[in-house]
Amino acid sequence: MITSILQSMLTPEEVQRVVKFIGYEDKARKFTVYHLLQYWCMAPLEQWGSYRSSVDYAAPCGLPVVHYSRFSTKAAEVPFSVSKELFHLLVCKCNREARRKLTFPKELLLIDSTTMTVGKTHLPWAPYHGERAGIKLHVALRAENGHPLQVVETLGSKHDGPMSEVLAQSDYILVMNRAYGKLERLDDFKTREQSFVIRLRDNVHLEKPHALRRLAKPDSSVIRDITCQLGTPQCRSRQRHRVVMFWDFEGREIRVVTDLMQVSAEQIAQMYKARWQIEVFFFCKNYQWNG
Structure with a gap:
């Protein structure tokens, strides 16, 4: 080691x-x-x-x-x-990059999209909403250095969820927001041993929760650390998943689902918080494009 x-x-x-x-x-x-x-x-x-x-x-x-x-x-x-x-x-x-590399079992890959819209007459082949047309960039961003690993361009109407399967990389831990949390996809990622940390929608039901033993840490933002099945009888995950709940910096409760079992709940929360890097990336790029 x-x-x-x-x-x-x-x-x-x-x-x-x-x-x-x-x-x-x-x-x-x-x-x-x-x-x-x-x-x-x-x-x-x-x-x-x-x-x-x-x-x-x-x-x-x-x-x-x-x-x-x-x-x-x-x-x-x-x-x-x-x-x-x-x-x-x-x-x-x-530095922070080295500490993250030693703390996390794999490098984080942040996945999200941004949509750029124009008047419908400029891009008639890319209808979006009403009189607007648009294209969407689906980006897989390396958290370690802030550089895109892969970028896929689609129409603005393309849903984000399926694109996570295109951008997935088994050598990385995928970190994504609620748009990518389809239950079948979570089961598939776990079956393929694709590591992930994905935020759950607020209305996802947690079936048969079982609390994991954890060492309480002072000043921890973690609320709960459990394993459970996800969803209702009509649509439920086949496998049990780990769910970590924590407070964000604005005091909101965040629920994330992950396949990682050998890291602490605090580390899971830290991985999801790293997702803000891709939001900053999009903000800077949109500023450059609009400027």
């Missing part, structure tokens, strides 16, 4: 650039400065007391195995300035 986190924070290429900047010549191939850094990160976690004990337990931890004398020699010859510069680089990377 530590080595995978380190890999996501500092790549071997970045470490090599720091080594080159300091002026240290790393001639080793089997035990480089990056390997030394991995050992240094793992040693305090595993409480290794010496170079010899470190190399004895290296293999089970996924580290390259070397003789303890090579480890001690490398540790002695690498300048302190290299470690200092790597530490500064690591601190600079400990």
